[in-house]
Amino acid sequence: MKSITQNYVGDKDVNSSIINFFKSYKVAAVLKSSNARKQKGVPAVALFQYIFKLIFLNRSMYMSMLTGKHSESFAKDTIYRFLNSISINWIRFTSLLSARIVSTTIEKLTNDERVNVLILDDTMFERNNSKKVELLSKMYDHAKKSYKLGFRLLTLGWSDGNTFLPVNGCLLSSENIKNRIVDAKPLDKRSAGYSRRCLAQTKATSVMLDLIDQAKSAGLPASYVLFDTWFCFPASIIQIKKRALDVIAMVKKTPKMHFLYDGKMQPITEIYKQNRKRRGRSKYLLSVEVAVVKDDKTIPARIIYVRNKNKKKDYLALITTDMSITEEEVIRIYGKRWDIEVFFKVCKSYLKLGKECNSLSYDAMTAHAAVVFTRYMMLAIENRQTLDNRTLGEIFYLLTDELADVTWIQAFQMLMQVFINTFSDKLSLSVDQIEELMNAFLTTLPKGLKERLALCA
16 A cells, blocks of 8 residues: 555545445444444444544544544543443454455455455554553564564454455463563453453464454455464464465474475475575476375475575575465465555554553453554555546446547537637627637637647647
């Protein structure tokens, strides 16, 4: 997605776009099916819509109330109760909403042969200045090479190669109790709040499978799951294959991970040494068929070694469980994984992911992440409809064909002829008088229009 402009937009225009988005994709119904129901007074969708639009109006709830611009019928405590609700299933909400957007809008703009993928990655959700945030943990930031206080936002996204939509996510705390600064508060085990706290203290590879299951139950169409080395393990690959999805992932060059090749369990570094590489300008160096083995379960796979553009003497390794596609197709599909990196950048730079919510509640932070995901969905749809001419439908092509039939100069000549005929019929003017009127009219035209007429004369 291209960068989002920060020009001020009138409240009415913003409200109109948001209302159209909420109506088109029936956000109120999706909230209701995710157990977001009003307890009394204000509907849940009104509260969600208010929080949703704050960032687009370039203001906060606190400043609106401080300056007296808060014109809503509810107070801040109502918003806090909504965000801290333990009954709302936010993972289900974002999964259902993204599936509805895909089925009602994007699938109609996409060729049936286009490959749809699920993309998995995580990013830091920092809370460095906090010490009492629920489930706050000490996490290692691989990008900055340092330890931070906060969470890992594990995110599952969907892409057709053109539009990326966040599907669902989970704020991961540390599974190691020694790294957790604050423990979870006790809750009713039947509530959604209890379930998401349990999920937050689970291994990322297990949470990944839960997020994929939610996406599949929502009806999102996808053929592959893409992820990088942090999630690429034999157990994960086999579990995803069981879910009727193929994997395309980057394999970590480590002696601890082995694949069955030539009758022996070997790491990818040893497999690379045993084979002759392709020369010339080939997109890949080597392609070998292996087997992924875990707990007496085996599935066939292919490992493709690709040149590392940053280091000429180094290589990268991709693995796929789809044996029917070519090596070039595997590399092309894996390139779609970059969409999730753009998503994280936009959310942190423009949508204030992790900055807008200062609550100590784990439920409120989860709700904040869901709101940010929904904002990105609206921006992604606006971007798709702006850039894709097919969203204008047949009327676009009918109008362009009609305009092509009559050029601008021809249209102007036709108008001038009507002008002359009208004067001659209604006012009974002579040819010389009409000529004088025409010259007087032409002299009053703007300079740019006169120049164009002179060129066409």
